[in-house]
Amino acid sequence: MDFPLVSVALAYDQNDPLDMAKVMPLVEVLPLFGTFYHVIEVLDKRDPTSWKATGPQQVLMRNATSTRHDYEGEGLMKKLAQFLMREAKLEGYRGIQIECLHDAVTHTWCHPPQPFKGELIAEVDMETYEEEAEDGKRVRVFAPAKQRGTKVFVTL
Incomplete structure (x- = not known):
């Protein structure tokens, strides 16, 4: 490619x-990635x-979407999603x-064009979500994240 990559989707x-x-090498590097998918599935x-x-x-x-930080807010993710x-x-x-x-990804997919x-479908507040640890104590597994994770389904 001879152009700057600014947004991707899978x-x-x-x-x-x-x-x-x-996929396992990604899960090994980002273990909470797998945890998130498990929680949202439950x-x-x-x-x-x-x-x-x-x-x-x-x-x-739709497995992934990412826009380069300096291009955020330009509507690329929304245009790509609607396409x-x-x-x-x-x-x-x-x-x-x-x-x-x-949040912008959730909003875009929850509000598709006619x-x-x-x-x-499901959401988890990563700031407050807790699981029981091996010692029986409650642990905020995604801390210190303050993001809402969601699952959205679009009927076409």
Whole structure:
């Protein structure tokens, strides 16, 4: 590439999941990444049959998005998200799921353009979320983070 990379996104078909063996090096470097995904999955109270894919091109999993700090606030993430929604619909997908670790990302995916519908599925307040440690004491596992982590589903 001969241009500056300012925003990236990763998505994959739920019917063709990520190879967890290849994801494990990331989880080892960022152990709370895996913890977040586990917590948000436990908080998801939907019946899996109501949304999970039964074949290809049904549910798109949006796995990551990031904008370079000096380009934040320019609307790049929102434009990219809305582009992906339109393209996924054209390809026959019925929904997109994304886990979010930034309020702007949650807002964008919860408020998609018409005719799409965004729904906040689960959320965790990382400042106050606690788990029981091995010694029986309650521990704020994400401290000192003050971010809300969410799971959003967009019906296309």
